[in-house]
Amino acid sequence: MNLEVLLPFRVLLRQAGVSRIVAETAEGSFGLLPHRLDCVAALTPGILTFETAADGEVFVAVDEGILVKAGAEVSVSVRRAMRGADLAQLRDAVEREFLTQDKQARELRAVMTKLESGFVARFARLRP
Secondary structure: OEEEEEOOOOEEEEEOOEEEEEEEEOOEEEEEOOOOOOEEEEEOOEEEEEEEOOOEEEEEEEOOEEEEEEOOEEEEEEOOEEEEOOHHHHHHHHHHHHHHHHHHHHHHHHHHHHHHHHHHHHHHHHOO
16 A cells, blocks of 8 residues: 655655555554555544554654545545654654644633734724
């Protein structure tokens, strides 16, 4: 199989010769082998695992997204993802990166809420 992990603004990885893929969904983990029927799955945040003859088992931490298998092509489209060879190092990197981004997103939402409420208050004062 050929695996492609897509982020909103770039391709994280393209890997040929993938012998198996394990992904996480809301219903649990499921595996893909080369001759499995085509499918689409909604992914939950977790670890996507794939195996190749050259690299062995490779881990990719993924955020919410979608997986599409069509023939030998498997595309995974997610908002955020990070590749790692060791699960412990990947976990630490995910905590640093994803949690920092989540904190920044919360701060941005708080600022936007203040701007919106200020706009509404000023707009209300303009009405006679």
